[in-house]
Amino acid sequence: VNTDSSIGIFDSGIGGLTVVKELFSLLPGERIVYFGDTARVPYGSKSVETVRRYASEDTELLLLHHPKLIVVACNTVSAVALDVVQELAGSIPVIGMIEPACKEALRVSASGRIGIIGTDATIASKAYEIELQNEAERSGKKIETFANACPLFVPLAEEGWEEKVVAELVAREYLFSLEEAQVDTLILGCTHYPVLTKVIQAVMGPQVKLINSGAIAAREIKNYSVLSTQYSSLDKHLFLVSDIPRKFQSIGERFLGQTLQQTKQVIYEDAWVM
Numbered sequence: 001v002n003t004d005s006s007i008g009i010f011d012s013g014i015g016g017l018t019v020v021k022e023l024f025s026l027l028p029g030e031r032i033v034y035f036g037d038t039a040r041v042p043y044g045s046k047s048v049e050t051v052r053r054y055a056s057e058d059t060e061l062l063l064l065h066h067p068k069l070i071v072v073a074c075n076t077v078s079a080v081a082l083d084v085v086q087e088l089a090g091s092i093p094v095i096g097m098i099e100p101a102c103k104e105a106l107r108v109s110a111s112g113r114i115g116i117i118g119t120d121a122t123i124a125s126k127a128y129e130i131e132l133q134n135e136a137e138r139s140g141k142k143i144e145t146f147a148n149a150c151p152l153f154v155p156l157a158e159e160g161w162e163e164k165v166v167a168e169l170v171a172r173e174y175l176f177s178l179e180e181a182q183v184d185t186l187i188l189g190c191t192h193y194p195v196l197t198k199v200i201q202a203v204m205g206p207q208v209k210l211i212n213s214g215a216i217a218a219r220e221i222k223n224y225s226v227l228s229t230q231y232s233s234l235d236k237h238l239f240l241v242s243d244i245p246r247k248f249q250s251i252g253e254r255f256l257g258q259t260l261q262q263t264k265q266v267i268y269e270d271a272w273v274m
């Protein structure tokens with residue numbers, strides 16, 4: 001690991017900034033190169049083939065910046081294309097969202113009844129369930145998993161409607177089956193869901209432990225990054241998007257919880273044009 005270089009992180013769009021927020025708070029000295037594929041978002045409603053192709057192009061872009069580590073902030077990519085990223089990254093470590101969240105869910109769940117919510121593509125892939133069952137087997141635990149796709153959570157979070165009645169109605173509808181299943185732990189398997197933590201917790205009840213996959217992954221990333229140079233100011237970072245940055249800038253500041261420096265646009269025409 002080249003300690004001097006930056007942490008590369010990518011997402012289908014804005015949502016990955018909830019993961020950047022966790023990295024800023026746990027690893028304030030690191031330099032971040034972020035790419036949000038805002039021209040092609042959402043990934044969560046697209047086919048596995050398409051998401052895998054996008055993931056490979058996104059990884060190529062980050063590799064141009066020689067990161068010491070690649071973080072796949074997008075749960076959809078983590079679910080259906082982590083191997084694509086790993087293959088391209090070669091010896092550069094790749095951190096996805098799924099493994100750390102599953103380990104944490106198994107650690108905190110007392111009853112072994114674990115819920116997972118994510119995009120359509122993430123839930124259809126069963127990536128979380130498979131990982132949870134594998135981990136459970138390894139540790140000799142008995143678990144039962146319950147999954148539900150919550151696609152409307154993404155636009156609600158982007159719209160800034162997390163405190164409105166509509167968010168509660170949508171959450172009740174989506175989470176009903178998980179409540180019924182009496183899960184004691186719920187994995188927030190999508191970049192946008194931490195924005196809706198309050199309403200999800202209110203609907204599920206205070207006894208249910210919510211796992212923020214980005215925050216848990218950030219803890220794992222901390223183990224990898226050995227800093228030799230301190231980057232302290234926000235403008236040391238680089239934020240790249242594939243659509244014009246206007247919307248990314250305004251929504252992004254809400255997701256990140258702080259002002260976002262100038263974001264640059266990059267365009268894919270057979271290769272990345274900066």
Ligand code: DGL
Pocket residue numbers: 011012013015016041042043044045073074075076077118119122154189190191192
């Ligand atoms: N970033 C995606 C995820 O975490 C959500 C948005 C999308 O569908 O692209 O799954």
